[in-house]
Amino acid sequence: MPFWPSPISTTDVARSGLRLGWPEAHDGQVWWVEDRPDEGGRTTIMRRAADGTHQELLRAPWSARTRVHEYGGRPYAVTPEGGVVFANLADQRLYLLGDEPIAITPVGDGSRYADLLVRDGQVWCVRERHHDDGKIARSVVSFPLTGGEAREWATGADFYACPALSPDGRHLAYICWNHPRMPWNGTELRVTRLADGASWTVQGGASESVLAPQWKDDGHLYLISDRSGWWNLYQIGIHGTSSRALCPAEEEFAWPPWHLGGLPYTMLGDGRLAVLHGRGDLRLGLLDPGTGQLTDLDVPYAGWEPALAADGMRLVGAGYGPAVATSIVRVDTMTGRAEGLKRDIEELPDTAYLPSPRSVEVTGRFGRHVHAFLYPPSNPAIDSPEAPPYVIFAHSGPTAHANTALDLEKALLTSRGIGVLDVDYGGSTGHGRAYRERLKGLWGVVDVEDMVAAAEWLAAEGLADPARIAVRGASAGGWTVMAACCRSGAFAGGVSYYGVSALGPLNAHTHDFESRYVEWLVGPEDLQVYAAREPLTLVDGVSCPMLLLQGLDDPIVPPGQSAAFAEALSERGVPCTYLAFEGEGHGFRRTETRAAALAAELAFYQQLFG
DSSP, X not given: OOOOOOSOOHHHHHHOOOOOEEEEEETTEXXXXXXXXGGTTEEEEEEXXXXXXXXXXXXXXXXXXXXXXXXXXXXXXXXXXXXXXXXXXTTOOEXXXXXXXXXXXXXXXXXXXXXXXXXXXXXXXXXXXXXXXSOEEEEEEEEETTOOOOEEEEOSSSEEEEEEEOTTSSEEEEEEEOTTOOTTTOOEEEEXXXXXOOEEEEEEBTTBOEEEEEEEETTEEEEEEOTTSSOEEEEEETTSOSOEESSOOSSBSOOOOSSBTOOSEEEOTTSOEEEEEBSSSOEEEEEOTTTOOEEEOOOSOSEEOSOOEEETTEEEEEEEETTEEEEEEEEETTTOOEEEEEESSSSOOOGGGSOOOEEEEEEOGGGOEEEEEEEOOOOTTOOOOSXXXXXXXXXXXXXXXXXXXXOHHHHHHHTTTOEEEEEEOTTOSSSOHHHHGGGTTXXXXXXXXHHHHHHHHHHHTTSSOTTSEEEEEETHHHHHHHHHHHHOSOOSEEEEESOOOOHHHHHHHSOGGGTTHHHHHTOSOOHHHHHHHOTTTSGGGOOSOEEEEEETTOSSSOTHHHHHHHHHHHHTTOOEEEEEETTXXXXXXXXXXXXXXXXXXXXXXXXXXX
């Protein structure tokens, strides 16, 4: 089957995707970050002045990116005077922007910084220090904006996030947790009194995920907790008294905190909260914390990234839609007017070539309900009567989820006659804690069963040619791809981007943040259990062609994971292409890399489905 003719090229897709995000707002000005794919994938900082002019604040070769937890997060903060402090990718030091950036943290001490806050001439943040003996220590620290010795305010836990100062400056709130938990398993909200260093737990524990504290006033905090089974908003006194849910709902008001620095709600000038809520995509609404009344704003964006900022009665965020590129958006909450300030994709293809997703529910094994988004082929020049091929997407994480954001990688396929089904397999977020915990101890089982059920559903509904269904995923999704191809004959082929193939080597060589994640996903290290799950051990079950792509500078999934699986396939005579890219890490950022990877993937599907 030749591909349908499409105006969307691999180069178009590779040059798009500026990764706009982390907006801030102050005195009519707006800041955000965006990538430069044509400049080695570096990240710059942009500012929109009150008069509407745009200015790039960070010139090459500087790149604003923090490596705390390796996944990083918001890499900068705005001072009350409108200055900018940022983390530089190359040396991970903090700099104050001026005519030339000025370093304000020491050189060569192995420190990284995230969750930045500037107030009263001090920088407050999470510090991650890498010692020469390989040990890593994290703490909440402060130091002068002009540079100087850091003071530690919270130490002893394995991880910290979300430092927030009370309005009167007397108390510091923050989130902490310890191995082997991840922040979506269990965290504590703690408060430290700055006068004497006394600290206490306000809420949370081993089986409650508390996120994103913000101060309502000097004696009360807002927070997000999943104690009800859903990440909902609460108000609580600083000593853990008078806790109440602000808007109880079987919806999520947050995403999992893979990246530090995100705020899924923000306080407006009149005391109301701008919040994000929903299942899967998060909608934007206004919540009166006194009455609990929640009113959605009528804006042309179906979903929002969990990073909001307020400037009086106006707020800024990163909104998206199926036919609307992710954009930095400013919303006047008094009038409801939404103003797009910058788009992720400057020139959109003809919308007739963009797929229109619809939410579907697949019945999985044991009657489990599995959520997914269906993207049928979309090309105005073609009306084919035959059942098309499909690619089933497995998202990364695995504690993550699919959404309906415009994705030219999907349009690259659907405009050529290949449908896409983006699956929230068991373990995904956006559907409550019970859905997330389906995967506990069963990684490589539940996720694979749900992907196979999705393929069978496509065939049974007559939506796809059952002989032409492939599976594709990245990182944890790459594990699911490999495992599915090992354990099932439902797929004509598989594409894995920097996927996991062996658990023992992953435990030994991955980064600290996820170094004990496998204990929750699979269980304590047990060679028999590992052998029954990991693709490298089950490789004899693969009979379909595979394409494996890997960055050679990946600190999260070591390159040996894909290389070993490719070698094992080749030894068994299974068709396999392995592409490794110098200078790329966990997620490809350079235009040339992305174009080469997508071209290889298209060629793979042409051979597979032709």
